[in-house]
Amino acid sequence: MAEYMKKASKNxxxxxxLQKQWHDQKAVLIQYQPGQKVWVLExxxxxxxxxxxxxxxxxxxxKGEVTFLVDLGTARSxxxxxxxxxxxxxxxRADLTLLMATDEGQEEESDPLPDLFSSTEQDALVxxxxxxxxxxxxxxxxxxxxxxxxxxxxxxxxxxxxxxEHTIDTGDSMPVKSKIYRQPDHVRDCIKQEVQxxxxxxxxxxxxxxxxxxxxxxxxxxxxxxxxxxxxxxxYRGLNQVTKTDAHPxxxxxxxxxxxxxxxxxxxxxxxxxxxxxKLSEDAKAKTAFSxxxxxxxxxxxxxxxxxxxxxxxxxxxxxxxxxxxxxxxxLDDIAVFRSTWDDHLVxxxxxxxxxxxxxxxxxxxxxxxxxxxxxxxxxx
Numbered sequence: 001m002a003e004y005m006k007k008a009s010k011n012x013x014x015x016x017x018l019q020k021q022w023h024d025q026k027a028v029l030i031q032y033q034p035g036q037k038v039w040v041l042e043x044x045x046x047x048x049x050x051x052x053x054x055x056x057x058x059x060x061x062x063k064g065e066v067t068f069l070v071d072l073g074t075a076r077s078x079x080x081x082x083x084x085x086x087x088x089x090x091x092x093r094a095d096l097t098l099l100m101a102t103d104e105g106q107e108e109e110s111d112p113l114p115d116l117f118s119s120t121e122q123d124a125l126v127x128x129x130x131x132x133x134x135x136x137x138x139x140x141x142x143x144x145x146x147x148x149x150x151x152x153x154x155x156x157x158x159x160x161x162x163x164x165e166h167t168i169d170t171g172d173s174m175p176v177k178s179k180i181y182r183q184p185d186h187v188r189d190c191i192k193q194e195v196q197x198x199x200x201x202x203x204x205x206x207x208x209x210x211x212x213x214x215x216x217x218x219x220x221x222x223x224x225x226x227x228x229x230x231x232x233x234x235x236y237r238g239l240n241q242v243t244k245t246d247a248h249p250x251x252x253x254x255x256x257x258x259x260x261x262x263x264x265x266x267x268x269x270x271x272x273x274x275x276x277x278x279k280l281s282e283d284a285k286a287k288t289a290f291s292x293x294x295x296x297x298x299x300x301x302x303x304x305x306x307x308x309x310x311x312x313x314x315x316x317x318x319x320x321x322x323x324x325x326x327x328x329x330x331x332l333d334d335i336a337v338f339r340s341t342w343d344d345h346l347v348x349x350x351x352x353x354x355x356x357x358x359x360x361x362x363x364x365x366x367x368x369x370x371x372x373x374x375x376x377x378x379x380x381x
Contacts, residue, residue, distance in 0.1 A: 033059065034059055038057060066084045067081050067082065067084070129369070135371045153356060154362070158362060164278045166306070166309065168284040169243065170244070170287065176211060178214045181216055190232075191217065206298075213291075216235055234303060236307070243308065259338075264341070265340070266374070279300070320356060328348065335356075
């Protein structure tokens with residue numbers, strides 16, 4: 001029996017040594033310096049067998065060949081010696097990037113009620129377009145001449161000539177009618193003003209629809225130069241629950257960034273209140289109805305907050321840019337034109353602007369950039 005135990009122990013040792021040899025072929029000794037940030041693999045309380053990578057911590061000093069003293073920043077155990085296998089390096093974001101993607105305004109999880117009223121009081125002149133600092137005087141003249149040919153495209157008023165129409169398929173569902181939310185006096189006055197503005201723009205009208213969604217005002221993100229304002233919003237969650245899904249795909253932001261990242265010249269266009277440039281079918285108008293203390297209204301154009309609004313808008317933009325995909329990309333109302341040579345970039349800008357003009361769309365000049373080395377793209381409402 002003792003002989004069998006010796007053989008089993010010898011076989012186990014040989015097997016372990018062989019496994020170690022295979023493991024060490026690709027193993028690399030990792031070294032960390034004092035002050036370096038690292039992720040720490042810690043157990044999840046109360047599940048001792050479940051781990052997670054916790055926020056970055058600082059290396060204090062090296063204690064052994066494969067152990068380091070780490071500052072965990074906790075009152076109970078501020079410093080702890082950890083094996084290198086429970087650490088991995090943390091990398092800060094680079095300060096300079098060719099392309100930045102932001103989603104400042106679209107706070108879908110914290111604020112599911114998007115902004116309905118985009119400002120129509122911004123400068124509509126072509127001179128409001130931002131030209132790249134890296135452009136020569138001749139290249140800037142090229143841009144100015146190009147914009148002059150399409151000056152009618154730039155407007156603070158949403159275009160009304162688009163062929164696209166949004167429908168809302170609710171099947172056999174009964175009309176959804178929600179009660180008006182209680183609002184303080186100053187909020188009711190603000191809602192009344194916003195509704196009147198939209199009536200003057202022709203985007204809403206009086207309604208006798210059996211459908212009704214409530215209105216709320218949501219604070220806009222604070223700005224250094226502008227007093228904090230309120231967003232006019234309609235809570236369409238009840239309507240969205242009975243609306244059949246439009247499966248038209250929305251582009252992946254990371255894939256768009258990869259597409260644009262290698263370009264030398266980048267230009268971006270932002271459509272004026274993009275959703276409002278799409279008409280509603282007669283049936284859909286009634287379903288967008290909302291109620292306020294002052295009355296019952298419905299939209300004549302596609303409002304923000306509808307379940308399938310992004311799919312409809314992306315379908316429109318994809319159709320407009322069909323055949324131009326080699327040098328243009330769009331994420332909803334943000335359109336980017338990219339190229340490595342200036343002459344080609346000018347030609348492609350002309351083609352994209354011509355396509356937008358034929359589609360009857362309008363562009364917000366103050367949010368357009370031409371000939372940039374880096375841009376802010378995917379900056380939704």
